[in-house]
Amino acid sequence: MAIEGKGEAKLGRRLRLGMVGGGQGAFIGAVHRIAARLDDRYELVAGALSSDPARARASAAELRIAPERAYGSFEEMAQKEAARDDGIDVVAIVTPNYVHHPAAKAFLGAGIHVICDKPLTTNLDHALDLVETVRRTGLVFGLTHNYTGFPMVREARERVQAGELGRIRVVQAEYPQDWLTTPLETTGQKQAAWRTDPAQSGGGAIGDIGSHAFNLAAFVSGLEAEALCADLSTFVDGRRVDDNCNILLRYAGGARGMLWASQVAPGNDNGLRVRVFGDQGGLAWHQEHPDFLDFFPLGKPPQRIVRAHPSTGKSAGRVTRIPPGHVEGYLEGFANLYSDCAELITARLEGRAPDPGATLVPTVEDGARGVRFITAAAESSSRGAVWTDLGLAL
């Protein structure tokens, strides 16, 4: 092995974690649980895992949650856990999007920290309401735009911030998939069903994956988007949401961007990619090969930066577990957000400032910006793909 792994940090007690959503048949809940487990800083002790009470109980039993902490609703869970001496420190909300707002409100109201899946909410009012609530309660709120947890994404951001690319001019982001090329939602596939139901999801490709690409572009480039021109399409007959999004972006300071999100692009699984170009260099990162960052210093040969290689910086090194050439993937990137949230919460519990590296976790404000992006894109497109302001006073 080329380097010594970081090993575990000095571990204090595990944070007590609850979960809303993520019962049998769900997808992202299991991902959150693995992410929480990976660095051993959480213990799952309570859940309102399904809106169907029987399924909620059965799911909890499978996950070794005590029956008395398997709740039938998130409202009940928030109330009862807040009342326990050994109540949960933090809740993970992994439901369909339309539940994010009421669930987050309930737990924040009960004084419980929140980790919430993206997009933040299904409309802007709810998003702004959550911003206000988080600010008022002063609680930790982490939004799982999980790609920001990848070491090489943080490396990319660090290099941009250090000026290695010079002044940023061009941002290219894309997130193509192919799983909705056919009308999968008509077959009973559960993921397809709720994600193409506007009431549950708040939008199609634009919210499910476009918001990831938008967030990633902002995270890496450090730029704030000011306006967009979005041409959203629905290519599959009968589909109730968009499945392809072609978007132009304008950033503060004059940089220009393009963003493509598609769920009807055969041959693409999760082709999230971001490229950023400045007057001194460029970089490219591809989610399907996450341990590598291509770096292009102007006038010099392209370099391939590998996670955990000596050439990487502090922010990537902080979230590296194993040597270069042994791939860390999606679950490890997701786990980095969980471990950062653990640090933010633990610091709060211990009355100290957190490790600054942990503050990279996307915030409720990032979530509101994402919702503004989604709603502005829909608005732009419905008006014929005209330029639409993204401004949001936060």
Place this chain on the structure above:
Amino acid sequence: MAIEGKGEAKLGRRLRLGMVGGGQGAFIGAVHRIAARLDDRYELVAGALSSDPARARASAAELRIAPERAYGSFEEMAQKEAARDDGIDVVAIVTPNYVHHPAAKAFLGAGIHVICDKPLTTNLDHALDLVETVRRTGLVFGLTHNYTGFPMVREARERVQAGELGRIRVVQAEYPQDWLTTPLETTGQKQAAWRTDPAQSGGGAIGDIGSHAFNLAAFVSGLEAEALCADLSTFVDGRRVDDNCNILLRYAGGARGMLWASQVAPGNDNGLRVRVFGDQGGLAWHQEHPDFLDFFPLGKPPQRIVRAHPSTGKSAGRVTRIPPGHVEGYLEGFANLYSDCAELITARLEGRAPDPGATLVPTVEDGARGVRFITAAAESSSRGAVWTDLGLAL
């Protein structure tokens, strides 16, 4: 060697070729000459190689052109060559863009076939005038959108036309470069100088490389673009033309496209890439690895199609010289257009129909569509990046 190469075709007499432009210090002229030579169907015998008479003569001498056929102007060349018994069959016009129109007019007027570099002209009136002239004279006019000469580009087109991708929904084209990241035109670099002079070039990245990407997308997808929304930028201070182009496209029949052309994207040499997605499959081609076509049949594993492999079709096979795994590159692709033009001209001389495969050479009408794309993009952008019609009755 895995397969027998096609060897040379049965060669008749070499076509007599003249050249306008391409003297000392030029770039693309040498490429045209190699392309003409590769399959041995042309002989360069005359030239007006430079607007500077001394340079024109010196350049001709270097190229073994007889002194009496080294002309001081294209007008003189057209007139005198037309008068010779052994006058040129065809002229290659490889000048800065603004000369294309008058030079082509002169040779077409003299009854001489034309091979012309792209973009066709610097404005739409000139383009339409050439369309009319070519139609009236009935002469061969080949436009060197050279990427259409690559075997795997033709393979891509053939697969789309055969329905292997189903109904096309999404087209993604891009052509990033980095050579104008700095104000190279202020250093005396000749290529940068004329290409960033609007009077000589008619536009910046949009004309120089955007037009290639637009043409390639149309060639492969078989779709006609109906409208665009273009956000052109000039990132380098003092530059007189655009150097980054972000464009949305709408195609007849409902397909949607994006096109990015940039000359300020560090790390990109000639990153021309086209991706096309239909309801049955997708494909991707990248100019920097031209012998490979990635093919994505829906629901099946991605396939890598290699030039000259048994899995390739007729149109690619026709322009293949050597076995798979021995790369044919830019010059071979360019040469394919020259050999196709030779076939078109020879067929004309012999009073027969040409090999249908040779008719893939971009036409003067394609050139006019390209000029319409360039002018519409400029118009769209100058009005704030609004949707602009691309319609052109040809």
Place this chain on the structure above:
Amino acid sequence: MAIEGKGEAKLGRRLRLGMVGGGQGAFIGAVHRIAARLDDRYELVAGALSSDPARARASAAELRIAPERAYGSFEEMAQKEAARDDGIDVVAIVTPNYVHHPAAKAFLGAGIHVICDKPLTTNLDHALDLVETVRRTGLVFGLTHNYTGFPMVREARERVQAGELGRIRVVQAEYPQDWLTTPLETTGQKQAAWRTDPAQSGGGAIGDIGSHAFNLAAFVSGLEAEALCADLSTFVDGRRVDDNCNILLRYAGGARGMLWASQVAPGNDNGLRVRVFGDQGGLAWHQEHPDFLDFFPLGKPPQRIVRAHPSTGKSAGRVTRIPPGHVEGYLEGFANLYSDCAELITARLEGRAPDPGATLVPTVEDGARGVRFITAAAESSSRGAVWTDLGLAL
């Protein structure tokens, strides 16, 4: 998300896990712990984490092991844990190689199942002794040749066994690294120190990584190696073990192989790669891009098989957690072995046959074959790189 993840299996009680080695400053111990945690089937409750008692205690405290179960030696641990009602079900041995034999003997002797790092032992007698002991005790013994846990490695094996490659002719395996290009062991780096100490490691690159490549080639091809010709080198002055291994292999049935292992190949992190070719097709897998398998059906285009894609088979699907295009890496592959061992042990505890898929975990016999490979290579090389028999009656 394109597919639903497998989610957690129905979880019974967690197995009680002990660990020998893996204290502060170690590398692979942390990997084993993450691997054990990932699918939530183990609980770490005891350890003899270091041969230094103070370090052992401190390490245990960091890992939340109760002080009374933080042992000063593996002998003590085996004895006391065997005597507890809630004693460990299984021990993970993650020490330098020379400790594997006595530690495994102690736990097997105490009736405790064993998961052991590779290579099995530092000499063949010890290896054969462990084979005998495991057979006699009837306990589960899993050897962490962890690359066999990657889904696409299992996919490769399944395709070979299904005859998709036809009769196997050629096997190419390599494992280049660069971390020992310089005399790192003289700098106090702990990993380099013990791995280049023949007494602790039993060999250099041949044992550390050559044995992985050998095992992987056998696992994928299903072939048994009969003889080798090994040219081992020590390129770094003063180094006490080999750091580059060039090996020819002959397999039963006539197939031929080559194996290269190097720790002095700049630019290589963990470049483990295996390629297998038969009379009907070939395949290639590269550890640095583990979610992809390149498959080459004879006469057809190369295909890229992606983990969790519908085109994958049963053995890969069984160890898949998340959709294609979201990378599972080294830790997930390692975790697959742990989960398989959990299944083997649980089945034993429950008196039932295990899931057949779990029986792919490398066995003590595989370990003995690996040690025979290591010792034969050393013997071959020391005699001038002559052909040496690999036969081992097991």
Place this chain on the structure above:
Amino acid sequence: MAIEGKGEAKLGRRLRLGMVGGGQGAFIGAVHRIAARLDDRYELVAGALSSDPARARASAAELRIAPERAYGSFEEMAQKEAARDDGIDVVAIVTPNYVHHPAAKAFLGAGIHVICDKPLTTNLDHALDLVETVRRTGLVFGLTHNYTGFPMVREARERVQAGELGRIRVVQAEYPQDWLTTPLETTGQKQAAWRTDPAQSGGGAIGDIGSHAFNLAAFVSGLEAEALCADLSTFVDGRRVDDNCNILLRYAGGARGMLWASQVAPGNDNGLRVRVFGDQGGLAWHQEHPDFLDFFPLGKPPQRIVRAHPSTGKSAGRVTRIPPGHVEGYLEGFANLYSDCAELITARLEGRAPDPGATLVPTVEDGARGVRFITAAAESSSRGAVWTDLGLAL
């Protein structure tokens, strides 16, 4: 375009070229003709294109060779051309291997320079005889180990010679193909027929492609091979030559090598690859992506060096025609050898020293080393794959 192309050199008169072999149905002859034509320094004026007189005449007519210079045998051609005032300056010998020796002897004897395909001869005596003849006559003799003509292969060599890799330790070369996976020679395929006929070819994969890999490894590394251990196989029933070669190499100075050549490896077209590692860095080149060189400076990120990029050196720059990102392929690399031979011959005709860059063309001595490699491999293998000396006093 990022850079100005080199354009044509100042061209003097074209060299008069003759060709032996390369008539209808041949493969490599057409490649030689394109290569000769590309930079316009040769004119094909004579040929003994086939051993079948009718085919020789017909082939000559197709290639515009005057009837009186279409010869029935190379002996006649050598004699008559030598007698003409406008006789050929140089002959290209592109026959099956067994003809190389007598043909080269004939032309050298007639005072005519020679460009000869590889391998040099079918046995060592003939090879040494040609070495002696070339030295005695003082004529130019270029051997078309064409991969040495690739710009990035020369870049690799230049970097090794400049010490950028430090002291070389490890060389890995391979050349896998798949076109002989089945008994193609039994189908009448002409290339397969003569290449698997020991009398015509002198060996199978070892001579056809193994010799290329061996030459390339030597060219790039600058090392002289001293001994080999070769395990040659014939996997296809009834085949009369080897089709898979597994070889260990020892170089002067202590470096170690491996070489794999195979014609039965499905999925490989022409997968020639060379990797060289020293104590300061490494590099890798792959023939199927010839414009790129991966460079690995120790402890720094891997770099991708692109042809014609400012980071390339003098020897690559000399043989570059077009900007980076526009691929130059197999034919251009082959043409570089032809242009270098033109320079060597022209310098001889003009009584001056040639451009030193042109002296990289493989020599008759390189050819003899290659034949020694082939014969030693056969000898080693037939004796059970034992170490065999490669020494050759030249």
